[in-house]
Each structure stands twice: as structure tokens, then as C-alpha cells.
Amino acid sequence: MNLRSRLADIDARISDAARAAGRDSSELTRIVVTKFHPVDLVEELAALGVTDVGENRQQEATAKRAAYGDGPLRWHFIGQAQTNKARAIRAVADVVHSVDRVRLADALHAAAPEGDAEPLDVLLQVNLTTDTGRGGVAPVDVEALAQHVRAQCPSLRLRGVMGVAPLDEAPASAFARLAESSAVVRGVDPDATWISAGMTGDFVEAIAAGATHLRIGSAITGPRPTHG
Numbered sequence: 199m200n201l202r203s204r205l206a207d208i209d210a211r212i213s214d215a216a217r218a219a220g221r222d223s224s225e226l227t228r229i230v231v232t233k234f235h236p237v238d239l240v241e242e243l244a245a246l247g248v249t250d251v252g253e254n255r256q257q258e259a260t261a262k263r264a265a266y267g268d269g270p271l272r273w274h275f276i277g278q279a280q281t282n283k284a285r286a287i288r289a290v291a292d293v294v295h296s297v298d299r300v301r302l303a304d305a306l307h308a309a310a311p312e313g314d315a316e317p318l319d320v321l322l323q324v325n326l327t328t329d330t331g332r333g334g335v336a337p338v339d340v341e342a343l344a345q346h347v348r349a350q351c352p353s354l355r356l357r358g359v360m361g362v363a364p365l366d367e368a369p370a371s372a373f374a375r376l377a378e379s380s381a382v383v384r385g386v387d388p389d390a391t392w393i394s395a396g397m398t399g400d401f402v403e404a405i406a407a408g409a410t411h412l413r414i415g416s417a418i419t420g421p422r423p424t425h426g
């Protein structure tokens with residue numbers, strides 16, 4: 199299968215999963231994760247009508263976005279973010295999915311360009327594993343982080359939550375916990391309704407659990423080159 203047919207195939211499976219879950223697929227944003235792939239792939243995807251791409255490394259995203267230019271494409275930053283890269287991340291991303299601590303929220307807020315009225319869309323990444331070394335805020339700390347972003351970071355627009363299902367658990371139960379964190383965040387800000395969940399292996403379960411933003415890579419792009 200070529201890129202066009204893989205994309206069409208995934209979109210058909212997304213529609214089927216939405217229908218099965220009693221949802222409208224127009225509620226879903228399909229982000230194509232292009233990490234490790236060259237900018238040519240981004241250009242091919244855009245030519246096929248893709249509007250949203252995801253990258254997980256700042257340097258790669260910055261280089262690719264510069265090479266791509268200023269076409270109408272939304273760039274989602276989905277990787278671990280270092281506070282000392284906040285300015286570069288803010289410059290490259292339209293949406294940051296991986297805000298998981300106060301220091302990072304503060305750094306992204308401080309990186310707002312002077313006089314820029316446009317807030318940066320952010321999601322709080324929730325750690326769905328029991329390994330505290332993994333990315334994401336612990337579920338018990340989600341509410342405090344949401345309140346911090348709302349109260350202290352006016353240049354950030356809190357949009358919702360993001361999660362990655364652990365490998366050693368059924369995705370449905372992990373995504374059910376993410377839905378609980380989503381409810382907590384909506385308690386802080388009723389407009390923060392986005393749920394970023396679902397990858398190649400588990401987007402059907404994510405749709406059933408209420409995901410609004412799917413981050414799908416290899417099923418669309420084919421296998422990733424082993425280094426970028």
C-alpha cells in the first residue's frame with residue numbers, strides 16, 4: 199500500500215470506530231506523527247489533505263518546519279519537553295501535548311513572544327503508568343497543575359489532557375483513567391475538552407474512551423527510519 203491508501207485505510211477505520219462508539223468522526227482530529235521521517239513526507243501528507251502533524255523532538259521539528267515553510271499545517275509537539283527548550287518549542291509548535299509539570303508550564307509561558315496576543319494551546323500529559331520516571335503528571339497532581347496553568351500562565355490556553363497507554367495494560371482501562379483526569383481538568387476549565395489519546399496500536403480503544411485527538415504514526419507513514 200502507498201501513503202495515500204494507508205491514510206484512507208486508517209481514516210476508514212477511524213470512521214468505523216467512531217460509529218461503533220456512537221460518535222461522529224467530525225469530532226476527531228487525526229494527527230499524523232511524522233517523527234524521524236524527512237520533510238518530504240510532511241509535504242506528501244499535506245498534498246493529500248493532512249492538516250495536523252506530530253513531532254516529538256524539538257530540533258527535528260524546528261528543522262522540518264523551517265524546511266516545510268509556512269503552509270497551512272498545524273504542528274503538534276508530542277514529546278518530552280525540556281524547560282531550556284521552551285522558547286524553541288513555543289516557536290515551532292501550534293499545540294504542545296506534553297505539559298507535565300509547573301516548571302515547564304512556567305517556561306512555556308515565559309517564552310511567549312513579546313506582545314503576542316495568541317495563546318499557545320497546551321494539553322496536560324498524564325502518566326498512565328505506575329513508573330514515576332515516565333513522562334506525564336501523576337493523576338493525583340493533575341488538578342493542581344491545571345489550576346496553575348489557568349491562574350499563572352495566561353499565555354497558555356489549557357485545552358485538555360494527553361496520555362500514552364502503558365504496554366502492560368489493556369488500553370481501555372488506561373484510557374478510562376485518562377477520561378477521569380479529563381473530567382478533573384474540565385472541573386478547572388470547562389473548555390478544556392480535548393483528549394489526546396490513541397496511536398497505531400490502540401486508536402480504536404481511544405475513540406471508544408472519548409479521545410478527540412488521535413496521534414497515529416507508523417500505520418500511516420510506514421515503519422520509521424531507525425534514526426532521525
Ligand SMILES: *Cc1c(COP(=O)(O)O)cnc(C)c1O
Pocket residue numbers: 231233254276277362396397398399413414415416417
Ligand atoms: C511516536 C508516537 C506516536 C505514534 O506512534 P505509532 O505507534 O507509530 O502510531 C504517538 N504518540 C506519541 C507520544 C509518540 O511518541
